[in-house]
Amino acid sequence: MIRTVRVGSAAGLHARAAALVAAxxxxxxxxxxxxxxxxxPVPADSVLGLLTLGAxxxxxxxxxxxxxxxxxxxxxxxxxxxxxxxxxRG
Amino acid sequence: xxTPLTRPVLESRAIRVAESALDREAAIHRCADVLEEIGAxxxxxxxxxxxxxxxxxxxxxxxxxxxxGLDVSRRLVRRDALAVLRFPxxxxxxxxxxxxxxxxxxxxxxxxxxxxxxxxxxxxxxxARALREATDPAAIVSxxxxxxxxx
Numbered sequence: 001m002i003r004t005v006r007v008g009s010a011a012g013l014h015a016r017a018a019a020l021v022a023a024x025x026x027x028x029x030x031x032x033x034x035x036x037x038x039x040x041p042v043p044a045d046s047v048l049g050l051l052t053l054g055a056x057x058x059x060x061x062x063x064x065x066x067x068x069x070x071x072x073x074x075x076x077x078x079x080x081x082x083x084x085x086x087x088x089r090g
Numbered sequence: 091x092x093t094p095l096t097r098p099v100l101e102s103r104a105i106r107v108a109e110s111a112l113d114r115e116a117a118i119h120r121c122a123d124v125l126e127e128i129g130a131x132x133x134x135x136x137x138x139x140x141x142x143x144x145x146x147x148x149x150x151x152x153x154x155x156x157x158x159g160l161d162v163s164r165r166l167v168r169r170d171a172l173a174v175l176r177f178p179x180x181x182x183x184x185x186x187x188x189x190x191x192x193x194x195x196x197x198x199x200x201x202x203x204x205x206x207x208x209x210x211x212x213x214x215x216x217x218a219r220a221l222r223e224a225t226d227p228a229a230i231v232s233x234x235x236x237x238x239x240x241x
Contacts, residue, residue, distance in 0.1 A: 011161050012202035016146050048151060048213050054206030056199045086161045 001070045003063045005078040009085045012056035015047070017085040022047045024080050029069035032077050035062045044077050098170035098196050098204055100234050104128050105227040107176045114188075117181045118143055121157045121173060121193035130171035130195040131159075138163030139193070147184040150209070152218040155183060158194035158201070167195045172204070174230050189222050192234070208234070 009017045025032050025044035033041035034050065036059065042049030044063065055061060061081060065073045104124055111117035122136035138159030142148065149155045159166065173193040180187045192208065194201050211217045211233070224230045 012199050014202055015148060015150065015156060015158075015205060016142075018205075019146055048209040051150075051205045051209035052213065054203050056202050 001065055001074060003074040003078050005061055005063060005081045007055045007057055007059045007061065008082040010057050011086050012059075013050060013053060013081075015051065018047045018050040020085055021050055021077065021080050025073075025077050028065075028073035028076060030065050030067045030073050032063055032065045032073050034077075035064070036060075098172045098194060098200055100172040100174065100231055101128065102227040102231055104130075104171060104173040105176075105230055106174070107178075107225045107227065107230075109175045109177045110179055111177060111181050114143065114181060114183050115140065117155075117175070117177065117183075117188070117191055118157050120175055121191050124173040124175060125171065125193055125195050128171060128173065130167065130169055130173075132166040132168065135159050135163060135166040135195065138166060147186075149183045149186050149188055150212060151186075152212040152215075153180070153187060153189040153222050154192065154208070154212060154218070155188045155190075156192050156194055156205070156208070158196070164197045167197045169195070170197060170200055171195045172234065174234070176225070204234075 007013055022045050032044040034044045035041040036053045063074050063078055109120055111120055118139050122139055125131045139157050142160045143157060148157050175191045177189055180189050211221055221233055
């Protein structure tokens with residue numbers, strides 16, 4: 001199962017944003033991977049993996065997961081990625 | 091949306107290879123000292139670095155931390171720059187141990203490209219060890235400046 005999402009954080013997927021996404025991904029029932037362009041996918045629960053994407057605001061990412069709960073896992077991770085995680089902090 | 095990425099610059103005068111700090115807070119202060127010394131940040135950037143650190147640890151793993159300010163502290167950055175401080179004895183860091191701090195002063199999106207390059211190094215155990223153990227400022231500069239942008 002595949003889903004695409006655009007990075008919503010104005011400052012891009014920086015260290016803190018990546019840590020928030022990784023923590024959420026680690027809490028899903030199935031593993032989620034994230035891919036940018038044609039590059040190798042990285043595990044969504046890896047802060048370092050997410051950082052290698054070098055994803056600034058607006059970059060499109062492809063999420064993939066399979067098995068029971070995949071749709072929910074993708075929705076949860078995509079929701080975080082699409083938000084401005086700096087604004088959310090208040 | 092895809093603004094050009096300019097990577098913060100690392101100069102050898104911003105590298106300290108034999109630091110020591112009693113704790114994480116003291117290490118952050120040393121990082122702020124060096125960023126100030128090279129004229130990259132206003133003195134109050136120090137507080138932003140501490141705030142950011144307490145909000146969430148900047149330890150990336152592999153003994154490397156990346157102290158930096160919050161998004162709202164960008165106005166305190168005079169020019170994009172890095173400082174590298176090596177703590178050979180290590181510093182206790184939120185349950186882990188940090189041996190190298192890469193302090194970041196960045197106004198724009200440039201540090202996302204830097205983080206991408208750095209994360210690639212840290213995911214490669216040999217390169218991560220080389221970065222942790224490097225004692226020659228020139229070698230550290232070339233490791234961090236020669237990598238292709240992650241964008």
